Amino acid sequence: MNIDQLKLENQICFKIYTAEREITKLYRDLLHELNVTYPQYLVLLLLWEKNSLSVKELGQRLFLDSGTLTPMLKRMETNGLVERKRSLEDERSVIISLTEKGSALKEKAACIPSQLIENISIKKDELTLLNQTLTSMLEQLQNQSGK
Amino acid sequence: MNIDQLKLENQICFKIYTAEREITKLYRDLLHELNVTYPQYLVLLLLWEKNSLSVKELGQRLFLDSGTLTPMLKRMETNGLVERKRSLEDERSVIISLTEKGSALKEKAACIPSQLIENISIKKDELTLLNQTLTSMLEQLQNQSGK
DNA sequence: GTTATTTACATTGTGTGCAATTTAATTTTG
DNA sequence: CAAAATTAAATTGCACACAATGTAAATAAC
Numbered sequence: 622m623n624i625d626q627l628k629l630e631n632q633i634c635f636k637i638y639t640a641e642r643e644i645t646k647l648y649r650d651l652l653h654e655l656n657v658t659y660p661q662y663l664v665l666l667l668l669w670e671k672n673s674l675s676v677k678e679l680g681q682r683l684f685l686d687s688g689t690l691t692p693m694l695k696r697m698e699t700n701g702l703v704e705r706k707r708s709l710e711d712e713r714s715v716i717i718s719l720t721e722k723g724s725a726l727k728e729k730a731a732c733i734p735s736q737l738i739e740n741i742s743i744k745k746d747e748l749t750l751l752n753q754t755l756t757s758m759l760e761q762l763q764n765q766s767g768k
Numbered sequence: 769m770n771i772d773q774l775k776l777e778n779q780i781c782f783k784i785y786t787a788e789r790e791i792t793k794l795y796r797d798l799l800h801e802l803n804v805t806y807p808q809y810l811v812l813l814l815l816w817e818k819n820s821l822s823v824k825e826l827g828q829r830l831f832l833d834s835g836t837l838t839p840m841l842k843r844m845e846t847n848g849l850v851e852r853k854r855s856l857e858d859e860r861s862v863i864i865s866l867t868e869k870g871s872a873l874k875e876k877a878a879c880i881p882s883q884l885i886e887n888i889s890i891k892k893d894e895l896t897l898l899n900q901t902l903t904s905m906l907e908q909l910q911n912q913s914g915k
Numbered sequence: 916g917t918t919a920t921t922t923a924c925a926t927t928g929t930g931t932g933c934a935a936t937t938t939a940a941t942t943t944t945g
Numbered sequence: 946c947a948a949a950a951t952t953a954a955a956t957t958g959c960a961c962a963c964a965a966t967g968t969a970a971a972t973a974a975c
Contacts, residue, residue: 629813629829633895634791634884636902638806639831641788642932643909644781649933660961663782677923684786687924689962696960713923713970737781742908747901748780754890754898755783761889762790789962796963807931824953834954836932843930860940860953 647740651733655726660685661697662730664717668703669727673718675708684763702726794887798880802873807832808844809877811864815850816874820865822855831910849873 629635648659657665660683667674667682674682676690683690694717697703702723708714743751795806804812810830814821821829823837830837841864844850849870855861890898 628817629810632881633888633899633902634795635810636899636906637784637788637791638810640902640906640909641784642831643906644784646933647909647912648781658960659785663785675923680923684789685961686963688926688964691925693961711923711971715924734779740909740912741780741905743901743905747904750897751901751905752780752783754894754901755780755787757894758888758890758898759783759787759790762787762794762887765794765887792962805930822953827953832931833933835934835956838955840931858941858953862954 644741647737648733651736655729656700657697657702657726660689660693661702662733664694664697665702665719665723665726665730668717668719668723672724673716676715676717679717697723791888794884795880798883802876803847804844804849804873807836807840808849809880811841811844812849812866812870812873812877815864815866815870819871820863823862823864826864844870 645659648662652659652662655662663683664679667679676687676694679694680686680690694703694705698705701720704718704720706716706718708716738748792806795809799806799809802809807830811826814826814829823834823841826841827833827837841850841852845852848867851865851867853863853865855863885895
């Protein structure tokens, strides 16, 4: 094993850990006006595509479990962004749907992806490459933890 | 703005967010035997290099503030890994140093970096490139938030 | 058809992560 | 040197993230 790999600064995992927090910080500023957190914004992104989704579906898309989602969705309900209703077909399932207010936020949020890219200011080539590398890394990781 | 950028799956930030959690999960397994969390392991990495550091120095290296570090270091103290002492030169400063137990963990942890790389199973070229890209991205982000 | 198993959420408890504020020590300023 | 400003930690409060467990509904097994 290379001795340099023991140095914190050279560890890819520490970089990803740090990058995640820097990005969340950036989103915090951008989302401040909308009064939502980054994980809540992710939920909204999915609901803006498809007006209602079950907790299970949200969890599958975001890789989050009910221990995280249930309290988060309750906070979003309290803030008037979503509704939570038991499914009629399957009483175990809870359907999350956008309220008018939650739906209306979509317009306010339209500028966020471009603002974000601007702030990251990464070259398009690099972005594509980074995306590819992370995608294959994620596949590895998620297959492994699935075992 | 490209419409595809609105899709969750294409968002680089979501990938980084997800990768961070997958990596932390992987570390959770690897660190289970040592009975430390990933952030605690990061503190130990720094202390294994230099036996004692102030909370401020730890914060600068890890980009964490006292609100995170103070309770975390107290937990590590409770678990017998570190000691916390006020600096004699500057009473505002708290010096964190390794105990025998904390020091001894280094050997047990020696195999972790290689195990991790194995689990991520990324090509060496890709790893180098990923590291470079994240490094420059982090510089951008950290310069910006410093403003 | 009843029992066993599985499934979908909810709950509990622990550990970050960070904004905002407080406290005490040190530096800087006038 | 005394008052003001700065600095280093600690504290408070909130929001994830997740393991472990509980609960009720649906499905599978027999």
